[in-house]
Amino acid sequence: GFSLEAAEEIIDLDEQTDGGWVLDSIGSLFDKSLLSKSPFCVQPRFSMFETIRQFVLEEQGVKAGMNAGRQRHAQYYARYGKQSFVDALDRSGGVELRRELVLERKNLAHALEFALDAGQGDLALSLCLAMMEILNMQGPVHAAIDWSDRALALQNLEPESRCRVLASRGISLRLAGKLEESESVTMELLELARAEKLREPEATALGSLGVVALEFDRREEARQFFAEALGLAREIGDKRQQAIWLSNTSVLLRRMGEIDEAVDHYQEALALCRELGLRRGEGILLGEMANL
Numbered sequence: 001g002f003s004l005e006a007a008e009e010i011i012d013l014d015e016q017t018d019g020g021w022v023l024d025s026i027g028s029l030f031d032k033s034l035l036s037k038s039p040f041c042v043q044p045r046f047s048m049f050e051t052i053r054q055f056v057l058e059e060q061g062v063k064a065g066m067n068a069g070r071q072r073h074a075q076y077y078a079r080y081g082k083q084s085f086v087d088a089l090d091r092s093g094g095v096e097l098r099r100e101l102v103l104e105r106k107n108l109a110h111a112l113e114f115a116l117d118a119g120q121g122d123l124a125l126s127l128c129l130a131m132m133e134i135l136n137m138q139g140p141v142h143a144a145i146d147w148s149d150r151a152l153a154l155q156n157l158e159p160e161s162r163c164r165v166l167a168s169r170g171i172s173l174r175l176a177g178k179l180e181e182s183e184s185v186t187m188e189l190l191e192l193a194r195a196e197k198l199r200e201p202e203a204t205a206l207g208s209l210g211v212v213a214l215e216f217d218r219r220e221e222a223r224q225f226f227a228e229a230l231g232l233a234r235e236i237g238d239k240r241q242q243a244i245w246l247s248n249t250s251v252l253l254r255r256m257g258e259i260d261e262a263v264d265h266y267q268e269a270l271a272l273c274r275e276l277g278l279r280r281g282e283g284i285l286l287g288e289m290a291n292l
Contacts, residue, residue, distance in 0.1 A: 001045050001103070002045065002107070003043055003044070004023065004026065007022050007046075009072070010069065010072045012072065035047065035048055036048075073110070073111055074112075074123055075123065076111075077104060077111045078123055078126035078127050078130070079126075080101055080126075080130035081125070081126035081127055081130035081133075083164070086129065087240070090280040091278060091280075092279050094279065094280060101134060102134055102137075102138065105131075105134055108127055109131065111127050112124060115127055116150050116151065119154060119155070121156055124154055125157060125158070125162065126161065128148060128151040129161075129164055129165060131143075131147050132165075132172060133168075135172070136168065136171055136175060141172045144168070144169075145169065145176065148165055148168065148169040152166070159192060160198060160201070163193055163198055163201035164201070166192065167189055167204050169185050170182045170185045170208055179212055182212055183212045186209050189205040189208070190202060190206065193205055199232060199235075203232040203238060203241050203245075206225050206229035207230075207241065210223075210225030210226040210229060210248060211248060213225055214248070214255075219252060219256060222252055223252055226248055226252065229241065229245045230245040233245060239275065240276060240278065242272055243272035244269075246266075246268050246269035246272070247269040247281070247285060247288070249265050250265040251288070253265060263292060266285055269285055273285060
């Protein structure tokens with residue numbers, strides 16, 4: 001399916017001999033029962049019947065303009081993998097954004113397949129990040145791992161985007177119970193971040209290594225990684241990561257029986273979440289504190 005906003009961004013009626021307005025064209029197709037409208041979405045969302053879609057693909061596949069359309073389609077949906085969008089998922093209004101993201105699952109899959117086949121590395125990474133957000137949230141996580149395999153195999157990838165995919169891949173592997181592989185990927189992330197002098201991904205890698213160490217019950221090692229991640233996050237002024245690693249340190253301290261220190265870390269993390277508007281993190285922390 002697709003929204004009217006997506007249609008206006010992707011469809012280029014200048015390629016057609018009669019031109020016209022996109023909304024008029026959508027209305028005409030709907031009136032002719034060539035499109036259906038979802039009754040479950042707040043914003044208008046349309047779908048093409050599968051038999052008609054297959055016919056159009058067969059007819060359009062031989063035309064030079066098909067790739068241009070798929071390029072616009074991929075570029076439009078790559079916005080869901082941008083850091084600004086991903087960060088917004090945890091803020092006020094994030095629930096609605098997550099619903100929107102999930103609705104675009106098929107579009108993202110088609111767009112990612114196109115970008116991978118075309119060898120467009122940075123475009124593929126943005127789309128891959130969006131897909132992995134969905135798959136790490138809903139599953140199956142093995143699909144997230146497979147997509148990241150293909151995306152990371154492309155050449156001449158921008159280091160910062162590569163770091164983000166490695167970080168997400170590490171999460172997918174951990175969710176899949178593949179802790180040793182997750183640790184290996186996160187070490188790769190740490191090495192890349194340090195080689196490229198990317199401080200934010202470096203902090204992410206250090207904290208993520210702490211999470212894996214905690215899963216293995218290597219508590220002192222986890223404590224050291226969390227301390228390094230938190231220190232670096234404070235040094236670069238990344239309050240979001242400060243909240244994350246304070247929270248993870250709290251979990252560790254609670255397991256070690258250091259309750260008073262755990263409470264201090266929880267409260268500091270909670271104050272940061274409220275300052276930044278991280279509603280999801282705030283809710284998680286309040287739940288954790290209630291269990292103390």
